[in-house]
Structure formats: C-alpha cells, structure tokens
Amino acid sequence: MNDSITQVEITNGDIVVDAVLLGELLNIQPAEVPALMKAGAITSICEKGVGEDAGEYRLSFFYRNRRLQLSVNESGHILRRSVIDFGERPLPRSLHTVRA
Template sequence: MNRIERDGEGFVIPAVLLAEAFRMTEDDVRLAMREGTLTSLCEAGEGEDAGRWRLTFRHAGRACRFTLDGAGAILSTSRFPVRSPPRASA
C-alpha cells in the first residue's frame, strides 16, 4: 500500500499500516486508539516542505512516521524508539 486516503483536511490511515508498523493485529490497533495508548500527530509542511504532510504515530515506546504528498502518496516511512510520556497521576 503506497497511498493514504485524504478526508477533507485530514487523512484516513488503514489499520493494516499501523498493525504492520507496531507488530499488532488490526483489532489491537483499533483498541489502542480507542484507549488512547496509540496516539497520532499530523503536521503540515512549511517552506520547502509545503504540500507535504508528516503523520507520526506513537505506541509503547515506538513511533512510526509517514511522510506524504498532498494527494496522500507515501513518500517515506520510518520507525524509531521514543520515550514514553509520563502517565497522568490520579
């Protein structure tokens, strides 16, 4: 799969892409998103990166980043470790 669907101002990410990136099942991806343990950040490119988008997903100390063109074609994908944010105290 080399394209992510545009949905107005945002994107629709197929669960299979995240399942592969985080070595999870698609059902586990959906559950993690509902529970808030799989989070996302969408950034629009500026300057020489105008017209590109960066979608970053984080889960369990790992991140997956997709760089897209304006039509949603995947230009690059990267995976890397990240520090987990501190948990909110009750």
C-alpha cells in the same frame, strides 16, 4: 508496499491511515488498532509542511516502545517512513516531541 492499495487517504483535511499499515509498522494486529487509538494507547501527531515542505504531511504515531513516522503528499502517497523501536525499553519522552 503495494502502491495500488491506498494506505493513506486525505479528504477535506481529514487523514485516514490504513490499520493494516499501522499494525504492521507498530507490530500489532490491524484489528487492534481502532480500539488502541480510542483508548489512547496509540497516540499521534499530524504536521502540515510549510515552505519547501508545502504539500506534505508528517504523521507520527506512538505506541509503547515504538515511534512511526510517515511523510505523505497531498494525495496520500507515502514518500518516506521510519520506525524507531526501543525493544524492552520504553519510548523516551523526548521522542514524543516533534522537532523541525
């Protein structure tokens, strides 16, 4: 990952994630990301950290058989990222639930 390119921007509470990053991690073409989000095929959850996680956000994206999670700080720097891919099996409904 190239740190000189901002992949997550946070401005006045609005969070924008680069379609290139989402495409790469969700295994789709970046140009497809906006339409898939608009159609509800890619869904997401944003959680704001509290306590020892204050100042961080966890961004979860779901698409077909994949779940992507990005942990970012208030300036948009990616601290951690993970992808779960279930191959030919659909993403279990339980993974659409965010746990503490």
